[in-house]
Amino acid sequence: MPETVMGSKQAQSHVKQMLVQILAAVVSAKRFGSERLAGLRPTLAWLMLALAARAGWTMLQHLRGYVHLRISAPLKRSGVKYAKPCAHGWRAPCPCCKRPLDIQLAGPETPQLIHPEAKGRFAYLICLWGSSPEYIAGALVLGSSIQRTGSKHDRVCMYTEDVPKEYIRLLSKFWRCKCIDHVDAVLEQLSFPDREERFANVFTKLRGLGLTEYEKVLMMDIDLLVMSNIDELFDLPAPAALRRGMNEWGRNCHGEPIDGRSFLLGEDKSMPRWSWGQGTGINAGVMLWQPNQEVLEQMLAELSEPNHPEHVRGNGPEQDYLSRFWADAPWTYIGVQYNFQLHQMFFALHPDRAQYAERANLLHTPEEIKVIHYSGKPTAKPWHRVLDDKWRDFWPSRCRDDEYVHLFAEEFMGYWLWVKRDRAKFESQKQVTGSWDLAGMELTEDGEYCRTSKGYPEVLHIPEAVNQGAMNILSLCLSKWFDIYASLEEELGIDLRSSLMSAGHCKPSPAPTLSMPRTETLLKHTAWRRTSRGGWWVEAEKSDKGEQSNALNKLTATCGISLDSKFVSLRDSTSIFEESGPDVSGLFVKLQGQTAARHFRLDSEDLTPVQFWVAGVPPGATVLVAMVDADAASLDAVLRVLAPLGVPKQPPPSNTRVLSCISVAGSDASQDVPCANHASPDVAYASLLRAESRS
Incomplete structure (x- = not known):
């Protein structure tokens, strides 16, 4: 300053x-x-x-x-x-x-000029990519909910070419559909490794800034439901969004500017992951933008530059980036009633917040809530009930609605802590790093919370009316979503689930080609040799003449599993990806030269995301692969999907739990192309040497 x-x-x-x-x-x-x-x-x-x-x-x-x-x-x-x-x-x-x-000293910033044809034109905006039937169902319900409020403004759906055409036909009944290109960002510089898969294409939504035929657009997540007319949001200065957090101290009011100086953090040795990072910002679920092509081009230039000093890693890369980009604009605060996040609703039941947190106050006046946000874990979405076989006994019958509400609530940690007061969940959550709001708290045998930091037990009260209010709102917003979904089926005259699932299994357009360094690479196998008689075994270039050279430029794919931990390491001479911990499992793939790896958890039978990634790998690319805690039942299917990468198609031994492989895309493991692979019940290791020249 x-x-x-x-x-x-x-x-x-x-x-x-x-x-x-x-x-x-x-x-x-x-x-x-x-x-x-x-x-x-x-x-x-x-x-x-x-x-x-x-x-x-x-x-x-x-x-x-x-x-x-x-x-x-x-x-x-x-x-x-x-x-x-x-x-x-x-x-x-x-x-x-x-x-x-x-x-320099200067006059005030010149306000952006609005094209005369855009003046007074506004649009609700969403963005879709991939072939997920779940998000298509969400987009249909969201579009219908906006239409039912009598809004006079346009509804626009941006989509990429990998969205099946049948989906676009359905969406066109509620949205003006516009095809756009993917936005590729240096996600490894903007997101923590454990979040990269979830946010792989999230910056594609920035294409909405190019819709200069509108004066303002309201960018919305798919997992929203509009309860009543919200056209008044277009009267706010842009950019505008909800600030993250409970907003109980120094409370912002709807329409007020947000002090962006508080978004970033300085040094914090107690939490190294967040030191010099970003502590808060806006929530990207509902954002008001003023389209500007120059601003879009500036953002795209920053997001494609891996060494740009702006980049900060975080849990929500696009909303963190936008928070910083417009921190001095400033952002205008959108009240929580326009972005009522369900997972935050249950966190607001904390005894220190239940009396005055912004969300907790709305529990007494649910009619003021205008937009519901089904936020939280990917499993906490209402569309799973109508699409997943797991819930076949709960749909289309509505007789188990009340039971479903409580099962749905179990997706939120706040429900276990403050409504059910579950001791096991409470004790495990206290051990989580960063759970400062549970420090000094105890859960008594009688189910009462107390704090002992003052030297004596201080009973902490959570008003029953607040807990009941949260459950009432959850029941209301779930019932509303299912009502609209059922009415859509009647209006369209189709079995929406069957249409979505069948269209999702159609062969989609290939995913965008992944970018990679321009190199000419010569791969060579390694061989184990002793440095001397009775000496150490080392890796060296495999040669028929018995010649030996040091492994200066080496690629390694290593993974392992033990009783209490698992790990993955994918390395080449320019980049390293490593992950460890008890929850590490699934498929990890990385292109040579790229820092980030894609992680597929393989916790469902749907391998479509893996197919998309494989389809985007250019022929000749060197790929590092690791699979941890492999499920024998699904292993054959996974290997067939990975075959275009040069991974062996033949199944490994039945006791295999970890696999590692380094191969060349577009080749066959049976061909005379270097491919290192290893299957093991505990630790797998594969390596190749390389010599390359950049073009």
Whole structure:
């Protein structure tokens, strides 16, 4: 934050002299207002004011040598820098990243001009990619819910070419559908590794900023339900969104600006994952944008540059990025009633929040909630009841609605803690790093929460009316979603589930080609040799002549499993991906030269996401593969899908639990193309040597 600092007593003396001159000029101008010089008053007054302005400019010129700007940031360990005067202002390094800054005095920012044809045109906007029937069901219900409110504005659905045509035909009944290209971002620089798969294509929604035929667009997640008309949101200044968190301290009010300075963190050694990261920001579920092609191009340039200093890793890459990009705009606060997140509703039942948190207050007046957000885990979505075989006994019959509400609530940790007061969940959650809001709390045998930090048990009350209010809202919003879904089937005259599932199994368009470094790579097998008689075994280039060379440029794919932990390591000479812990399982794939790996959990029989990824790998690309805790029943199907990558098609031994492989896409494992692979019940290891030249 810039601050002026006076350089010396001499500077103060100059300022005093200049102020005296300005004051004298102004007083002289005033005296010429007498009636004696009434005829000359305008001319002489302007002359005196001109002299005052000249004196002021002279003062500024003198001050340039004495006044410096003190540059600091409200972040821990950010440092302080001083800007030095230059020909056009001041120059200084950033106190955080040390990159150069140019600082100048300027007038207010010129507001963006709106094209006359876009003036007064607004649109509700969603974005779809892939062939998931679940999100198509969500988009249909969302579009219908907006239509039912009587909104006068357009509804636009952006979609990519990998969305089946039958889906587009259905969506066109409620949305104006517009085909767009994927947006590829350097996700490994913007997301934690365990979140990359979930947010692989999420930046594609930024294409909405290119819809300059509209004055404003309301970008919406698919897992929303509009309960009543919300056209008034288009009256807010853009950008606008809900700020994340409980909003119980320093509460923002709907329509107020958000202080973006609080989004970023400084040093925090207690939580290394978040040190110098981002602590909060906006929620991207409901965002108001003003389309601007120049802004879109600037964003795309930043997102494609892996070394851009803007990048910060986080749990929600696109909403974190947008929070930072417009932190100084500033963002306008959208009230929680327009983005009522269900998982946050249950967290708001915490005894320290239940009395005054913004969401908790709305539990008493549910009629004020205008948009429901089925947020939280991917399993906490209403469409699973109508599409998944797991719930076949709950649909289409509605007689078990009440039972389903409680089963649905079990997807939220807040429900287990504050409604059911489950001791096992409470104790396990206390062990989770970062659960500061449970510190000092205990759950008694009587099911009461108390805090002992004051030296005596302090009983913490959660009003029963608040808990019941949360369950009532959950029941209401689930019932509303299913009512609209059922009415859609009647309106369209089809079995929507059958139509969605059959269309989803049609062969979609191939996924976009994955980018990779332009290299010419020569792969060679390795062989184990002893350094000397009785010495260590090492890897070296396999040669018929018995020659040996050091493994300077090596690719390795390693994975393992034990009683209490699992790990994956995919390495080449320029990048490393590693993951470990008791929950590591599934398929991991990485292209040579890319830092990030794609993780497929394989917890369902649907291998469509894996097929999409495989279809996008260019022929000749070197691929590193690891599979942990492999399920023998599904292993054959997975290997068939991976066959185009050069992975062996033949099933491994029945006791196999881990697999590793390094292969070349477009080849066959039986061909004379280097392919290293290993199947094992505990630890798998594969390696190849490479020699390459960049083009």
